[in-house]
Amino acid sequence: MPRKAPELSALQVRRLISPGRHAVGGVDGLFLRVTDNGGRSWILRFPTGERRVSAAGNSFAVYRDVGLGSFPSTTLAAAREKARSIRDKLAEGIDPITERKAAKQARQAEERRRLTFARAAKAVIQIKQAEASNIKHARQWESSLESYVIPSLGTMSVADIELAHVVQCLEPIWQAKPTTAARVRQRIESVLSWATAHGHRTGPNPAAWKGNLDAVLPAPAKIKKVEHLPALPIDTAPVFWQSLTQREDVTAKALTLLILTGSRSGDVLGARWEEIDLAEALWVIPAGRMKRRREHRIPLSPAAVGVFKTLSPAQEGLVFIRGNGKALAARSMGDLIKRMHETSLKEGGQGFVDPTDGRVVVPHGFRSTLRDWMSERTATAHDVAESVLAHAIGNQTEAAYRRGDLLTKRAGVMKQWADFLVRK
The missing domain is CATH 1.10.443 (hpI Integrase; Chain A)
Incomplete structure (x- = not known):
């Protein structure tokens, strides 16, 4: 049976300054790692249950390390508490490294979902400006969204925008400015499509016209007033x-x-x-x-x-x-x-x-x-x-x-x- 490391005190741990890995006791596998440049951090080393064979033909156990924070920011007591928690999970068959990765991925997914409409619109506007052959048309993209959409949807997460929000945004201009409103709707749809393609939202696009807004708002062609540009006889x-x-x-x-x-x-x-x-x-x-x-x-x-x-x-x-x-x-x-x-x-x-x-x-x-x-x-x-x-x-x-x-x-x-x- 492997010898247990003696349980060091906080003062003894503070005096550990030579490079290497130092067992501090209290929890099996808990070490203070000291780097060549004097940096110190906590690690918990545990066996994975896997065994491998060395080049010399000797069988050896495979271990994994989990970082528990730097020292002295993370105290000896805190490091032992974290190590015990991980040991308890290992006893239950939970891999702490896999769990950490899953948690990180979940946080990243949540951050993507929290992207605001204003930030998404900025990204799409940059794309449209790069594509545009007419600078005026590119600027219209930005000005129309700034005037009619950003005030109401700008701070909202793209993941939270639903049909009701889009309708609330479009209704004030839908009949008064049908041509402008139709373009604004298309631009909202483009921004939300971009957000979906980049993993910031899921589900149908609430700004889509066919099978969606066409059941709520009158068709632009039915309310559009044709205004001819002034011309000479x-x-x-x-x-x-x-x-x-x-x-x-x-x-x-x-x-x-x-x-x-x-x-x-x-x-x-x-x-x-x-x-x-x-x-x-x-x-x-x-x-x-x-x-x-x-x-x-x-x-x-x-x-x-x-x-x-x-x-x-x-x-x-x-x-x-x-x-x-x-x-x-x-x-x-x-x-x-x-x-x-x-x-x-x-x-x-x-x-x-x-x-x-x-x-x-x-x-x-x-x-x-x-x-x-x-x-x-x-x-x-x-x-x-x-x-x-x-x-x-x-x-x-x-x-x-x-x-x-x-x-x-x-x-x-x-x-x-x-x-x-x-x-x-």
Whole structure:
């Protein structure tokens, strides 16, 4: 029978300073371990019941060590109490190391479940900002959540968010701001999906629409009020064009290209010289910059080519830049239209407003004017007109079989549109 270690006193334990493992007695297998640099800590050594054979052919018992804390932070009395507790568990067949690991994993799982919605949203926003081709859209993600969701759900654990919480968050804006509310719902759903994928919550997503919120809230399409962006009547477009082309500033030239090509503001402001082929009269916008994530080829009319040539074509870099070398601001073209409107009024003109509601026209409104012109003043086929504006094909079957982009036909339309604008 192995000899029991003598039971040392607290004073005797304090005097143990030589490196090694020192039995302190009181509980079988309790040691004070002293490191070479003087550090001291408690361990409990116990047999696992397993035996192995050494290289020399000798059988030996396998032991395991359990740490009980450092000395003197953990006193001799406390170390013996911890050791006795572990010995009692061993007697019951409970492995203390396995138990500790299970407890640690449980704590980690609980910490993951306690992740707040605000922290989860921050992680998802960073992902969306990295994916976004339009900085404005990326910022909208953050601002919409900050305005409509974080105040009510921000401090809640993602694991605790249920249908009632999502409904309470969305109801105040669901009918008043249906478009915004629909986007906010999708963003809540994305954040909670991310939380589920990362182990922070389980179960169905309470922000999902189908089979969930659709049974509680009215469909956005049923309550959405269609608000058209202010646009010029067809016959006012040449009047505006004449006023615009009298200006030589870079913002005016950007707006000129927007009108001539029927492009979106972001596409024009982000245009790069490496996308432009003046010899082929072609502007190719890469998929990463397009709303539909598909490359869009724009045939350039002679008038559009002429505008590009006035900008000192370069090999690369942004086409439209200010004198300081920085890109034009997102609102620059809209601000220019407002100034032109005010000038027109001062000179006794009618200004540049949408006659249906009296609002000053916005850059995107020229796409509506172009679409109206194609429908009412030309024989442009529907699919060609939609392709001019880089719209998706509504019929999925037709879209599946469509291979070309109707470039030649669109080139004819762009030439007609330019001729209409510059008419005297």
